[in-house]
Each structure stands twice: as C-alpha cells, then as structure tokens.
Amino acid sequence: MEIKELVKAGVHFGHLTRKWNPNMSPYIYSEKNGIHIINLYKTIQKLEESCSALEKIASSGRKILFVATKKQAKDIVSKYAEEVTMPYITERWPGGMLTNFITIRKAVKKMSAIDRSKQDGTFESLSKKEKLSVDRTRAKLEKNLGSINSMTRLPGAIFVVDIRREHIAVREAIKLNIPIFAMVDTNTDPRLVDFGIPANDDASKSIEIILNKVTSSIKAGLDQRNKEKAEEKAKTDKEDIKEKD
Structure with missing residues (x-):
C-alpha cells in the first residue's frame, strides 16, 4: 500500500478540527482549512498490523463480523465480506447481537x-x-x-467502519472481550478498539481501499487454512492406504 493510493482515495481527510477527539492526536499530521489531516504513515503502519492479526484469525477458522450501517459503507462492506464468506451487519444493529x-x-x-x-x-x-x-x-x-x-x-473478531455510529456493537464486543478492528477517524476515541486504523470513515473510496486490503489478508488466511486442511487430508489418506496394505 502506497501513500499516493491513500491520498487519491481521500483517506487522509479527517473531520473539522473543533470536532476532534484529543486521543487521536498521535495520528494527526496537520490541519488544513479547519480540517484535520491524518498521518498516512501511521495509517499504513496500523493497517499492516491489523491485516496481520486478521489473517491469523481467519487461518484459525474463526469468523470476523463486519459492521457498517451508514449509507456510504453498506454496499462496500457487504460486497467485500461476501467475497471472503464472512458475516456482516449493514442494517440496524440488533441489540444483544453479541x-x-x-x-x-x-x-x-x-x-x-x-x-x-x-x-x-x-x-x-x-x-x-x-x-x-x-x-x-x-x-x-x-x-x-x-x-x-x-x-x-460468537465471532473471533469484529471489524467496524464507524465506531461512533456503531457504539452499541463496540460496547457489546468490549463486554465479551471480542477483539475490535476499526477505521478510526479524527472524531473517535481509538482507545475503545484493539486495532485502530486511522482513516476517513465517511468517504466511500476511503472505506473501499481499506476494506479491499483487509479482506485480501483475510483471504490469505483462509487460503492458508484450506491448504493445511488439504495437506492433513492427504496425509490421513496416505496412512489409511498403508494400513490396508
């Protein structure tokens, strides 16, 4: 993932400076025209950490639940979650879901x-x-x-696009110690999640570029799991043949 790709997708645009959450200060590069600009080097670092962890969860066979009920994220999340056969919530969060x-x-x-x-x-x-x-x-x-x-x-983790909007989902996951992965914009508190990816959580292109990278890592984890299962089956079949001989 290169900086220019993230810039093109508008990942660096945060919220108005007056709406910021001070806990996001380590991930803010500067401000321009009253808007905070996200440090994309931090975005890449946190994205890589998140992808590595998600790949491990997927390879273990656990499900990752995607949560995004905002209009501009619904179709993107459902598309990418379906591609890796992961569950998702894009309508109203059912209270007590977790x-x-x-x-x-x-x-x-x-x-x-x-x-x-x-x-x-x-x-x-x-x-x-x-x-x-x-x-x-x-x-x-x-x-x-x-x-x-x-x-x-219960899922092995949840991935949230907007933690302010999906605060009930976040609260339920915290209560059950379910790891939370999320896009964290400049108006959110990153301390609420285990893996926060500093990024614009409002623009569809920003959401898509992050989801694309995240689900690619999940797919790699699933592929690794399928490979290991195939190797184990081949080994078992070979042992069965030897026993029959």
Missing part, C-alpha cells in the same frame, strides 16, 4: 426452519393468511439477520 447471541441464533434458526418448510411441502398446507404472515416474518429476518446465518458461534 451479548444475547443465543436468542439471535434462535431467530436465524427460525429463518432456516421456514426455508425447510417450503422445501418439504409443509408451507403449502398453510392457509393464505398464514402463508402471508410467514413470508413477512421471513423477509424481516432476512433483512436483519440474513447476512449472519453462517455464524454459528
């Missing part, structure tokens, strides 16, 4: 049960009114939880 995960998981299972009823014919035995009610329930669950249906246990 701290009351058992209940959330039950709702996801309910969605799966509805799908099964449509496949095995049970759905067809319902009245027209009941079908309509079930379809509405399914649509609501899909909108809020469809993107996390692969998450069978």
Whole structure:
C-alpha cells in the first residue's frame, strides 16, 4: 500500500478540527482549512498490523463480523465480506447481537426452519393468511439477520467502519472481550478498539481501499487454512492406504 493510493482515495481527510477527539492526536499530521489531516504513515503502519492479526484469525477458522450501517459503507462492506464468506451487519444493529447471541441464533434458526418448510411441502398446507404472515416474518429476518446465518458461534473478531455510529456493537464486543478492528477517524476515541486504523470513515473510496486490503489478508488466511486442511487430508489418506496394505 502506497501513500499516493491513500491520498487519491481521500483517506487522509479527517473531520473539522473543533470536532476532534484529543486521543487521536498521535495520528494527526496537520490541519488544513479547519480540517484535520491524518498521518498516512501511521495509517499504513496500523493497517499492516491489523491485516496481520486478521489473517491469523481467519487461518484459525474463526469468523470476523463486519459492521457498517451508514449509507456510504453498506454496499462496500457487504460486497467485500461476501467475497471472503464472512458475516456482516449493514442494517440496524440488533441489540444483544453479541451479548444475547443465543436468542439471535434462535431467530436465524427460525429463518432456516421456514426455508425447510417450503422445501418439504409443509408451507403449502398453510392457509393464505398464514402463508402471508410467514413470508413477512421471513423477509424481516432476512433483512436483519440474513447476512449472519453462517455464524454459528460468537465471532473471533469484529471489524467496524464507524465506531461512533456503531457504539452499541463496540460496547457489546468490549463486554465479551471480542477483539475490535476499526477505521478510526479524527472524531473517535481509538482507545475503545484493539486495532485502530486511522482513516476517513465517511468517504466511500476511503472505506473501499481499506476494506479491499483487509479482506485480501483475510483471504490469505483462509487460503492458508484450506491448504493445511488439504495437506492433513492427504496425509490421513496416505496412512489409511498403508494400513490396508
């Protein structure tokens, strides 16, 4: 990742100086026209640290939950999270998503049960009114939880685009000691997260360049895991053949 790429994407633009959080001072390079400018050398350093840690988490088989409900981040986050088969929340954060995960998981299972009823014919035995009610329930669950249906246990980490907006998600993760990775703009408190990447969390190009780099590292971790599993299987198959001989 080069400085000029980050500049082109506007990663260096922070918020108005009067809206700053003093805890971001180590990551601020200067101010221009009343706006703080982020130190992109720090951005690269923190991005590399984050990517290294995320790669390890992905290679361990744990899920990384992406959280971004702001308009300009939704499509970007869903696109990149889907590319690496990771769960994501881009609609309203369901309260208790992490701290009351058992209940959330039950709702996801309910969605799966509805799908099964449509496949095995049970759905067809319902009245027209009941079908309509079930379809509405399914649509609501899909909108809020469809993107996390692969998450069978608490994630190994969460990645947040805007920690001020997603403060409930951050609070729940802190409570459960789930590592938090996040883009931290000049109006945020980086002390709330484990891995903060100083960056403009409002511009779509800035969000995209960070997500692209982050998910590339996650993919590398997944590839490493798949390689190790394939090698282990080959070894087991070889031992089985020897035993038969």
